[in-house]
Amino acid sequence: MSANVGVNQLQRRNHSRTNVGRKAGTTIITIVMIFVAAYFLLPLVWLLISTTKTGSELFNTPMLALPKHIGLFANLKLVSTYHGGYFWRWYLNSAIYATVTSVLSTVICSLAGYALAKYRFRARQFVFGMILASLLVPAAALTVPTFLMVKFLGLMNTYAGVIVPGLATAFGVYFLSIYIGEAMPTEFMDSGRVDGAGEWQIFWRIAIPVLRPGMVTYLLISFIGSWNNFFLPLLILNSSALYPLPLGLDVWSTYLTQAGAGVPPYAQIVTGSFLSILPMVVLFPFLRKYIASGMITGGIKM
Amino acid sequence: MRKGRLVPYTMLAPFFILFLGFFVYPFFYAFYLSMYATRMGANQFVGLNNYLIALTDSEFWHSITTVLYFGVLQAVSVLLVGLILALFLDSSLVKGKAFFRLVYFLPYAVPGVIAALMWGFLYSPQLDPLLRVFSLFDAGKPVNVLSSSSLLYSIVNIVTWEWAGYNMTLYFAALTALPIELYEAAKIDGCNEWRLAVLIKVPLLRPMILFTSILSIIGSMQLFNEPFILSNLTAVPPNYTPNLYIYNMAFSYGNLNYSAALSFLLAFVTFVASMLFLYFTSGEQRREKRAARKQRKAMRQLGTEKVGIQS
Numbered sequence: 126m127s128a129n130v131g132v133n134q135l136q137r138r139n140h141s142r143t144n145v146g147r148k149a150g151t152t153i154i155t156i157v158m159i160f161v162a163a164y165f166l167l168p169l170v171w172l173l174i175s176t177t178k179t180g181s182e183l184f185n186t187p188m189l190a191l192p193k194h195i196g197l198f199a200n201l202k203l204v205s206t207y208h209g210g211y212f213w214r215w216y217l218n219s220a221i222y223a224t225v226t227s228v229l230s231t232v233i234c235s236l237a238g239y240a241l242a243k244y245r246f247r248a249r250q251f252v253f254g255m256i257l258a259s260l261l262v263p264a265a266a267l268t269v270p271t272f273l274m275v276k277f278l279g280l281m282n283t284y285a286g287v288i289v290p291g292l293a294t295a296f297g298v299y300f301l302s303i304y305i306g307e308a309m310p311t312e313f314m315d316s317g318r319v320d321g322a323g324e325w326q327i328f329w330r331i332a333i334p335v336l337r338p339g340m341v342t343y344l345l346i347s348f349i350g351s352w353n354n355f356f357l358p359l360l361i362l363n364s365s366a367l368y369p370l371p372l373g374l375d376v377w378s379t380y381l382t383q384a385g386a387g388v389p390p391y392a393q394i395v396t397g398s399f400l401s402i403l404p405m406v407v408l409f410p411f412l413r414k415y416i417a418s419g420m421i422t423g424g425i426k427m
Numbered sequence: 428m429r430k431g432r433l434v435p436y437t438m439l440a441p442f443f444i445l446f447l448g449f450f451v452y453p454f455f456y457a458f459y460l461s462m463y464a465t466r467m468g469a470n471q472f473v474g475l476n477n478y479l480i481a482l483t484d485s486e487f488w489h490s491i492t493t494v495l496y497f498g499v500l501q502a503v504s505v506l507l508v509g510l511i512l513a514l515f516l517d518s519s520l521v522k523g524k525a526f527f528r529l530v531y532f533l534p535y536a537v538p539g540v541i542a543a544l545m546w547g548f549l550y551s552p553q554l555d556p557l558l559r560v561f562s563l564f565d566a567g568k569p570v571n572v573l574s575s576s577s578l579l580y581s582i583v584n585i586v587t588w589e590w591a592g593y594n595m596t597l598y599f600a601a602l603t604a605l606p607i608e609l610y611e612a613a614k615i616d617g618c619n620e621w622r623l624a625v626l627i628k629v630p631l632l633r634p635m636i637l638f639t640s641i642l643s644i645i646g647s648m649q650l651f652n653e654p655f656i657l658s659n660l661t662a663v664p665p666n667y668t669p670n671l672y673i674y675n676m677a678f679s680y681g682n683l684n685y686s687a688a689l690s691f692l693l694a695f696v697t698f699v700a701s702m703l704f705l706y707f708t709s710g711e712q713r714r715e716k717r718a719a720r721k722q723r724k725a726m727r728q729l730g731t732e733k734v735g736i737q738s
Contacts, residue, residue, distance in 0.1 A: 150620075154520045161512065162530045165592065168545040169533070237442035244435035252439065259450055261701075265649045265670045266694035269460075269677050269687050270453030293445035324434040353538035355652055360678070371540035378544060378659040395548070398541045405536040410529055417532070417596050 238301030509594030
């Protein structure tokens with residue numbers, strides 16, 4: 126905040142937007158921005174450096190000091206073999222959960238969103254109203270019920286138990302129906318009909334190519350959402366072989382303070398955390414644009 | 428009619444069936460459950476008794492006040508940081524905007540569980556040199572930011588780290604959508620960047636600020652991951668947040684009925700909090716509308732035709 130005031134005074138002193146005033150303002154704000162950037166990067170840089178340290182160095186060397194002995198390979202080996210060696214299995218599980226959920230959810234929600242946006246039929250208002258109403262229900266109210274439903278269907282401790290409840294999201298249909306309503310001209314559908322195409326053909330051949338950007342956005346949001354998902358797997362899974370990464374790392378972190386769990390697995394958790402965020406953080410610069418554009422469509426229209 | 432008549436229903440069907448199965452039905456089933464209780468091994472209908480118990484359950488209300496307080500702190504830090512960053516990035520004063528936008532938004536790609544673990548480690552005094560600086564303020568005593576008195580603020584920091592950039596992105600996108608002519612007109616009128624931000628951009632961002640505030644209220648009422656993960660590193664009471672209490676009620680104490688009732692109560696409190704927030708923030712608009720209505724009424728009584736006066 127103090128930086129704000131500083132800039133304000135500076136500008137007032139110069140009054141006009143001369144180059145000098147602008148340069149000074151730019152410098153001060155840029156310094157502030159760099160400090161803020163350091164705050165956001167700090168944990169990630171710390172994680173990167175710590176991954177290369179051995180367990181004892183983690184606590185004996187300054188936080189951001191580079192390691193004296195490269196512990197990376199030892200850590201990788203530790204992670205791969207710790208407590209039954211499930212880590213890479215968790216990695217695979219996370220990839221399966223996120224890929225299957227996001228792809229199926231995109232198809233299901235796009236179809237529904239397309240129907241709601243582009244057809245006039247009797248149940249339309251009712252379904253749309255129901256979706257809007259459900260957006261107001263906090264997920265917490267559905268924790269126990271979802272758990273019971275999964276149990277009822279006999280899907281406890283299965284891949285399907287984690288995937289199926291997350292497929293039909295009200296947000297997805299809401300977002301896609303608004304996007305489709307704007308991005309897909311009804312004339313395209315009419316000209317398809319004139320050419321003798323069926324409604325499904327129009328959807329697959331004409332609509333999907335037009336709507337790809339919005340669908341990609343939802344796919345990414347959904348992928349990140351289920352890659353990060355923790356609560357549902359926590360309720361539904363109890364065998365280590367099915368855990369996604371966040372759940373596995375949570376279980377490891379319970380060994381930190383548990384009596385009789387052996388040496389606290391600091392190095393394993395640090396390295397495991399680093400590996401589990403690596404793909405997303407690396408891909409993020411390329412995906413940012415799609416995600417941000419989708420958030421605004423989902424957000425501004427509320 | 429046409430043979431395509433059933434097509435929209437078919438397209439809607441997969442979503443609708445799943446939605447019924449995993450949203451609508453569980454929602455009502457949970458409500459049904461919340462009206463039963465296990466007494467002497469048998470499931471008994473108790474009406475709204477679970478809710479009555481919950482209303483006087485001080486453990487539950489303690490968790491509610493905790494998250495309400497947390498929500499206020501969180502809204503101030505997350506939304507304010509996000510807003511200030513977005514305004515800076517939208518001004519002509521910053522270089523390297525694309526870089527900063529990316530870095531600030533990056534935590535969005537990090538799962539909440541991992542963020543909580545990272546910060547949990549960084550909160551340990553052996554690791555974090557900053558904590559040693561803090562300890563100077565407290566007569567050199569070692570600082571434990573995970574102690575029960577400062578746990579809440581430590582979680583606010585984690586949540587700020589996770590979500591400030593997300594909100595910055597929303598604000599920034601909304602700012603980009605504003606017509607550029609507006610800025611030019613303001614600049615011709617002698618507005619500097621600072622005044623432009625405060626007097627023009629912030630008021631225009633109002634709908635987005637309200638929207639993010641609501642998201643933030645709902646999010647903080649449901650706080651779970653961060654305290655749950657930190658409970659592996661420090662002592663966190665089982666009723667620290669409502670969701671933690673609900674979780675423990677269902678899965679540690681095995682009382683699904685009461686847990687369902689608490690879930691509904693939490694949903695209700697969240698809804699009321701959101702509505703109260705909207706009510707108080709739209710006070711000005713309501714007054715304007717009321718004034719306009721009065722004005723129109725007066726006009727009609729006067730028999731004038733000018734009904735459409737803009738207020």
